[in-house]
Each structure stands twice: as structure tokens, then as C-alpha cells.
Amino acid sequence: MRLPGRFTHSAALAEVRSRGEGFAWVGLHAPDEDQMNSVAKVFGLHELMVEDAVHAHQRPKLEIYDDVLFLVLRTVNYVEHESITTANEIVETGEIMIFVGADFVVTVRHGEHSGLAGVRADMDAHPQRLALGPTAVLHAVADHVVDSYLAVTESVERDVDLMEEDVFSPRSQVAIEQIYLFKREIVELRKSVNPLASPLQRLGQDAGIGVPKEVRRYLRDVHDHHTIVAERIAEFDEVLSTLVEAALAKVAVQENTDMRKISAWVAIAAVPTMVAGIYGMNFEQMPELQWSFGYPAVLCVIATICIGLFVTFRRNNWL
Numbered sequence: 001m002r003l004p005g006r007f008t009h010s011a012a013l014a015e016v017r018s019r020g021e022g023f024a025w026v027g028l029h030a031p032d033e034d035q036m037n038s039v040a041k042v043f044g045l046h047e048l049m050v051e052d053a054v055h056a057h058q059r060p061k062l063e064i065y066d067d068v069l070f071l072v073l074r075t076v077n078y079v080e081h082e083s084i085t086t087a088n089e090i091v092e093t094g095e096i097m098i099f100v101g102a103d104f105v106v107t108v109r110h111g112e113h114s115g116l117a118g119v120r121a122d123m124d125a126h127p128q129r130l131a132l133g134p135t136a137v138l139h140a141v142a143d144h145v146v147d148s149y150l151a152v153t154e155s156v157e158r159d160v161d162l163m164e165e166d167v168f169s170p171r172s173q174v175a176i177e178q179i180y181l182f183k184r185e186i187v188e189l190r191k192s193v194n195p196l197a198s199p200l201q202r203l204g205q206d207a208g209i210g211v212p213k214e215v216r217r218y219l220r221d222v223h224d225h226h227t228i229v230a231e232r233i234a235e236f237d238e239v240l241s242t243l244v245e246a247a248l249a250k251v252a253v254q255e256n257t258d259m260r261k262i263s264a265w266v267a268i269a270a271v272p273t274m275v276a277g278i279y280g281m282n283f284e285q286m287p288e289l290q291w292s293f294g295y296p297a298v299l300c301v302i303a304t305i306c307i308g309l310f311v312t313f314r315r316n317n318w319l
Contacts, residue, residue: 002124010042016103023134024104027116030056031108043104044068056095056110060192062199064209069100071138071199073145074192077113078155084163085178090185091152093192096145098138105137119144135215142200143222149193149229153236156189160236167243167250176247183240190233193226200226264313271309272302
């Protein structure tokens with residue numbers, strides 16, 4: 001259970017080591033270089049770890065420095081929006097880095113949605129899990145992050161279903177640019193999620209990295225959930241690729257329809273243009289020039305031909 005009172009990171013580690021049991025858990029949010037160096041000095045963290053923790057923007061990975069595990073996880077958050085046609089962002093990303101030693105855990109967060117207060121409260125409510133040691137915290141954080149992946153993919157799935165429905169509706173006007181936006185967001189989601197598969201697999205199966213057998217069992221369950229998420233993201237990618245092709249096909253069909261309409265009207269307009277062009281020639285000897293009914297007769301012929309063309313084009317769905 002958590003000890004009462006407030007401790008600095010050095011005091012917390014000293015207390016744990018004086019007792020000879022338990023571990024210290026230090027949480028940092030977007031630390032600067034001085035803060036991170038101070039923590040690293042107390043817990044003996046490698047300088048490369050410090051550099052990664054300060055500058056962030058790391059791919060999910062697992063590294064071992066001496067007896068310290070270093071796990072990087074990318075967090076994702078679904079951005080609420082009124083409509084799929086007006087959304088500018090679907091997911092936002094953050095980062096959590098976990099340093100696990102024999103008697104300490106240091107978590108470094110980047111991003112506003114990567115809070116771990118709920119994880120701490122859940123761990124406090126289950127002292128038997130805390131008794132498994134610092135790697136139990138690593139599992140709890142990884143489980144929390146992967147569960148958030150599941151929640152995000154469920155929300156994204158609803159958006160993709162709505163977009164699919166709109167694209168295949170007869171009179172839909174879904175812009176291809178919006179499908180490309182979703183495609184880009186899915187790419188970002190995939191880059192945040194998929195690289196975590198290898199670290200989770202290693203944590204769940206490799207007995208030589210210091211993770212207790214009981215915790216490895218829990219981590220294998222997290223890996224299974226992660227696999228489900230990765231499969232969903234792959235499905236989203238395939239569906240969006242299909243939607244891009246369908247949208248392009250609809251554009252091509254619409255362009256073909258427009259061209260047929262334009263061609264039909266041009267053909268109709270060509271009749272009076274041709275007749276007027278012929279009778280616009282300045283020859284003295286032309287048929288019907290001296291006939292009193294010549295002008296209305298020509299207009300009737302033009303109107304008859306134009307109406308005939310209009311009916312023909314309308315019957316063939318060109319107009």
C-alpha cells in the first residue's frame with residue numbers, strides 16, 4: 001500500500017531501501033532537462049534514457065540498460081467532432097515512458113491525455129498486484145494504454161462506417177479530401193500502435209529480462225488485446241483504400257454524365273448555329289430568300305430538329 005505523506009524522489013527511494021521492501025513510484029509530466037537529470041542521478045538512469053525522456057517523439061520500444069527496463073508507449077486519444085465531413089483531426093497522440101528498476105518505477109508523460117491517476121488509484125485498490133513489484137506497474141500502464149487503443153478504435157470504427165455509408169449513398173457528396181484525412185489519421189494511429197507489438201511480446205515471453213512469471217501472464221493478455229487493435233487498424237486502412245477507389249469512380253461517373261449533358265446541349269445548339277451560319281452568307285441567289293414564308297419555315301425546321309434531338313437525348317438519359 002502507499003505510504004502516507006509527501007516525499008521527494010530521493011527521499012522516497014531512501015525510505016524504500018531503508019525498509020528493505022516495496023518500491024518508489026515517481027511520475028513526471030513533460031520534464032525539462034534539469035528535472036530529468038536530477039531524477040536520473042538518484043535512480044541511476046542512463047544518459048540515453050534521459051535524452052529520450054526529455055525530447056520525446058520516440059517510437060514504441062523496449063530497451064534494457066544494465067538492470068533497468070525502459071519501455072516507450074505511444075498514447076492515442078479520439079478527438080470529438082460534430083461531423084465526419086468537417087473534422088480536421090481524428091486522433092491525437094502522446095507518449096509515456098516507463099523506467100523500471102529493482103525498487104523503483106519512473107513514469108514520464110508527454111501529452112495532455114496521458115494521465116495515470118486512474119492507474120494509480122486502481123493499483124492502490126489492489127495491494128496484491130502492488131506486491132508483485134515494479135513490473136506490476138509496467139503491466140498496469142501498458143494495459144491502460146492498450147485499453148485506450150481499443151476505445152479509440154471503436155470510435156474510429158463508427159466514423160469509418162458512417163463514411164462508408166455516405167460514399168455508397170446515391171446522392172452523397174463526400175469529398176475525397178476528407179477520406180484522405182481519415183487515411184492520414186489511420187496511418188498516424190498505426191505508427192503509434194503497431195510497433196508496440198514486439199516489446200509486449202518480449203515482455204510476455206522472455207524470462208531473462210527480470211519480469212516475474214505472474215506479471216508475464218498478464219502482459220501476454222495485454223499483447224492479445226494489442227493484436228486485436230492492430231487487426232482493426234489494418235481493416236480501417238483497407239476500407240478507406242476501397243472508399244478512395246469508390247469515390248474516384250463516382251467522380252469519374254459524374255464527370256462522364258456531365259460530359260454527356262454538355263455534348264447533348266452542344267449538339268442541340270449546333271442546329272440553329274449551322275442554319276444561321278448558312279443563311280448568314282452574303283450570296284444573292286439563295287433558296288427561299290424571296291419566299292414570304294421562308295423565315296418562319298426555317299424557324300420551324302430548327303425548332304423541330306432541336307425538339308427531336310432533345311427528346312432523343314432525354315430518352316437515352318443524356319439529359
